[in-house]
Amino acid sequence: MATKNYDFFSQLYLLLHRSRSQGFWLSTAVLTFLLVTTVSPGVAQHPSTFPAATRESLVLSTQNYLKDTEHSDASTLLESGKTLFAAGKLTEAARIWQQAAVSYSEQKNLLGQARSLNYLSLAYLNLGEWEPAQRTITQSLNLLQTPENLPEKGTSILAEGLNTQGNIQLALGQTATALDTWQQAAIAYESVGDITGKLGTQINQARALQSLGNYRRSQKLLEQALAQLQSQPDVAIQATGLRMLGVALQAVGDLSQSKELLEQSLAITRQLEGKNPIFGSDMGATLLSLGNTLTALQEIDAALKRYQQAATVATNPLTRTEALLNQLNLLVKNQQWIEAQTLLPQIQSNLLNLSPSRASVYAQVNFAANLMKMSMGEWGDAETRRRGEKRAGGAEGAGGAGGAGGAGGAEETMKTKGTIPNSQFPIPNSQITNNKQQTTNNKQQFIAQLLAKAIKEARTLQDRQAEAYALGQLGHLYELTTQWQEAKELTEQALVIAQKIKAADIVAPWQWQLGRILKEQDQINQAVAAYSSAVATLQSLRQELVTSNPDLQFSFTESVEPVYRELVALLLQSNPSQANLKQARELIEALQLAELENFFRQACLQPLPQMIDEVDVKAAVVYPMILPDRLAVIVSRPGKPLFHYETKLPQAEIENAIDQLRLYLSPHFFDEDRLRESQ
Structure with a gap:
């Protein structure tokens, strides 16, 4: 078996594994079928049929390509589907594979x-079509009912099928069943000497064990896989395996070990x-993964260096674009604006060279x-924009408090303000009134055009998950420009799609976004429901939130904690009822548990909720919550209704006071100093 084929297969494996949070499911079956391709290795090799041109010509090329394959034999159809899948054209790949199955x-x-x-x-599975995925994999495995009589090729196909079935089971929450299925797949891979396939199933088993709370067994399994790799005489397979393990360890938060293995893989490569x-x-993929691990380790300069190297050595546009985007994201996160600005022309140029795929849609949205x-x-925070809109009487804010109360608000906006070219979406507003207004308008319109293009591309690909992701981000742009009705409608569209395909990791941020928008429209009850x-949804993702590297999944302080705090703030508005106080108290307790799990990176705690009043009938319990503009306190007393009080102070001032008090708790300070700070 050609070494370069192993490498191409492993590179795509890394792409799919790294993109799990963006919707690709890990599968060693993908690795196996790509072993037979003859193209050069790369993270996401695009077929030579698709020239680097405009999106319209790319789509046309795709259509012509598919017409040619329709008359091919089953084997050619199978290979064509692999190429399309590798390029992220999932719907097209499914159609071709369906034809291949009929032909065979x-x-x-x-x-x-x-x-x-x-x-x-x-x-x-990757399209989120669960029932067809289950039905089809059952049909596949039923054709292989007597594994003891299968030839070696049949056992290899059985291993691939079991691995896919495990991924479907995991997606449906059947984690223990998925673990058993992957164990069977590992045995099948081992029986045919497929080292890479076995390693993939071991990584999948480790994921399942993590989800079940069996952290020691998960770690032991990964250690066994590492020991097997280090004794592997084929250095190309060793480099591939080390990279796969490094990415897996990165995903579960074992960053030091991830860094070590990725550096070993890079040295061999x-x-x-x-x-x-x-x-x-291969170096491009390893450098990219190493940059991700270094980012999570907060080694900013080292991470930027690896991203720069990855962009330099990359041989295809997707890898290069991904490296540049990761670099931009890190610079923006650390407010290195000048350096970030210099990357924009490069990224924009690279985006034009990507053929339509889920990866290209995500790159545009990113x-x-x-x-x-x-x-x-330049645009200001939401509260500043909202006040500006109200001062303007809502005239500029299409769909604002006075502009679009009915279903026709968005349509009226489009008629009066025009739409983004080649789309049905209205042009974003700007509340800026200084001499930078035109520049700001141009930036907003450019971003809107970019997202409209991503939505159109996702719809062309019939990729519902990518469409939901892009629609929600466009809704966020309209949220920033205080076009509340358009923001609401787009966010609701994104939510409907994401909920239909059960993409909970997309559902959660769009539910939060909808809550923020409804709050700005003074629809408080609906906002509370959305929050x-x-x-x-976040609690249903509890295991994934804490067992995955936060930079690869959710950032707790940016995407989880604010949801709880903002909902508490809503519940405590305007003389809250006892029901609201009880819900706020439960949220405070839930947030405390989430903070503990985030700190320990384990969801092994299984709390048994019990009211403190029942534990100690004489106890009074104080529940403080720092909100953006005040300190809220709920007090529970035995046999009495809950009550709450608030102190109006900015969050920063409250946190500074707490930090100062912590300092004075040191034995080096006098009691009177502590008492003064605690007032």
Whole structure:
């Protein structure tokens, strides 16, 4: 088996694993079928059929390409589907694999049919079509009912199918069943000597064990996999395996070990590249993953260096764009505005060279999100924009408090203000009234055009998950420009799609966003409902939130904690009822538990809720909560209703006072100093 094929397969494996939070499900089946491709290695190799041109010509090329394959035999169809899947064209890949399965069935080729159905199931899984994914993988495995009589090729197909089935089971919350399935897959891979396939299932088993709270078993399994790799004589497979393990450890938060393994993989890959230039693109993927780990370790300068190196050595536009975007994200996060500004032309140019795929949609949305963050200083915070809109009587704010109370608000806005070119979306507003207004308007319109393009591309690909992601981000842009009705409608559209495909990691932020928008429209009851749904979704993601690296999944302080605090603030508005006080108290307790789990990076705590009043009938309990503009306190006393009081102070001032008090708790200070600070 050609070494370069192993490397191409591993590179795509890393792409899919790294993109799990963006919707790709890990599958060693993908790795296996890409072993037979003959293209050069790369993280996401795009077919040569798609020229670097405008999106319209790319779509046309895709259509012509598919027409040509429709008359090909089953084997060619199977390979065409692999190429399309590798390029992120999931719907097209599914259609081709369905044709392949029918063709193999007509030929009475059970192994070919089983493999085609396995790949088809994998495509359905990544599209969020759970029922077809389950049905198709069952059909595939039923064709392989007597594994003891299977030839080696059949056992390999069985291993791939079991691995896909495990991913479906995990997606549906059947974690223990998925673990058993992956154990069977590992045995099948080992029986045919597929080292890479076995390693993939071991990583999947470790994920399942983490989700079940079996952290020691998970760690032991990964250690066993590492020991097997280090004794592997094939250095190319060793480099691939070390990179896979490094990414897996990064995802579960074992950052020091991840860094060590990725550096080992990079050293081996550099040696291989010195002998054969084809390994050069492997370096790009390893450098990118190493940059991600260093970012999570807060080694900012080192991470930026690795991202820069990855962008330099990358041999395809997607890898290069991903490296540049990660670099931009890190610069924006650390407010290095000048350095970030210099990257924008490069990224914009690279985006034009990406062929349509889920990855290209996410890249465009990522770029737009960073541009919004870079522009926030010019646009002001939400409260400042809201006050400006109200002073203007809502005239500029299409869909604001007075502009679009009915269903036709968005349409009226589009008629009066015009739409983004080649889309149905209205042009964003600007509340800026100084001489930078035109520049700001241009930036907002550019971001809106970028997101509208991403939405159109996702719809062309029939990729509902990518569409939900892009729609929600466009809704966020309208939120920033105080176009509340458009923001609400787009966010609701994104939510409907994300909920239908059960993409909880997309549902949660859009529920929060909808709550913020409804609050700005003074629809408090509806806002509370949206916030409450967001909290419930985050709690359903509890395990994923704490067992995954926060930079790869959710940032607790940016995406989780504020949801709780903002909902408490809503519940405590205007003489809250006892029901609201009880819900606020439960939220404070839930946030404290979430903070503990985030700190320990483990969700192994299984709390048994019990009212403190029942534990100690004489106890009074104080529940403080720091909110953006005040300190709120709820007090529970035995046999009496809850009551609360507030102190109006900015959050920063409250936190500074607490930090000062902590300092005075040191035995080096006098009691009178502590008493003075505690007042």
